[in-house]
Amino acid sequence: DGGITQSPKYLFRKEGQNVTLSCEQNLNHDAMYWYRQDPGQGLRLIYYSQIVNDFQKGDIAEGYSVSREKKESFPLTVTSAQKNPTAFYLCASSTTGLGYDTQYFGPGTRLTVL
Amino acid sequence: GENVEQHPSTLSVQEGDSAVIKCTYSDSASNYFPWYKQELGKRPQLIIDIRSNVGEKKDQRIAVTLNKTAKHFSLHITETQPEDSAVYFCAASISGNQFYFGTGTSLTVIP
Numbered sequence: 001d002g003g004i005t006q007s008p009k010y011l012f013r014k015e016g017q018n019v020t021l022s023c024e025q026n027l028n029h030d031a032m033y034w035y036r037q038d039p040g041q042g043l044r045l046i047y048y049s050q051i052v053n054d055f056q057k058g059d060i061a062e063g064y065s066v067s068r069e070k071k072e073s074f075p076l077t078v079t080s081a082q083k084n085p086t087a088f089y090l091c092a093s094s095t096t097g098l099g100y101d102t103q104y105f106g107p108g109t110r111l112t113v114l
Numbered sequence: 115g116e117n118v119e120q121h122p123s124t125l126s127v128q129e130g131d132s133a134v135i136k137c138t139y140s141d142s143a144s145n146y147f148p149w150y151k152q153e154l155g156k157r158p159q160l161i162i163d164i165r166s167n168v169g170e171k172k173d174q175r176i177a178v179t180l181n182k183t184a185k186h187f188s189l190h191i192t193e194t195q196p197e198d199s200a201v202y203f204c205a206a207s208i209s210g211n212q213f214y215f216g217t218g219t220s221l222t223v224i225p
Binding site for chain 1 (some may be wrong): 212
């Protein structure tokens, strides 16, 4: 799990501003994921990508955008259209995103909207 | 989509006792069920997983059982220790593509 990094650890944003969360992995994994974690709601999938230059929406993609230009990187942008962005954001990766691959999580970014 | 329910939301046990966490799922096509442990302020980590072609799997003090007919699976921790205190999440997926997580169980082991 040390092969996935997220930055920053804490992030503060004013309402109306877009902000980008970084996720990098050096595990040579094809698949990467973004989850949002809220108290009492577990982890909910925002976006996932199984290959470079391709990604799919998860259950709560509205107000978020992603890109996958490099295998190692999967940045998440929280836009001003996201109505309640304050949450803990977790990035994960797995070997292929198919079959029974283990997901490895990054340390997370806690976003607070002021 | 899949819906995973997890119970209880909080669980307190005395050190040395057993702890059981239960999850149900809705989509009969789900065939992979991992369990994650998240210690306070840390990332979730896989502790055990089970595939739909297996009814039970054990790893030292941790075991998982799966009942495909009833669509539920459970995590069993025996001889609990204070370091087992954490939040545990179950998940279900169809061939490891999208994962659907339960809402978590906060386990406290009382010394």
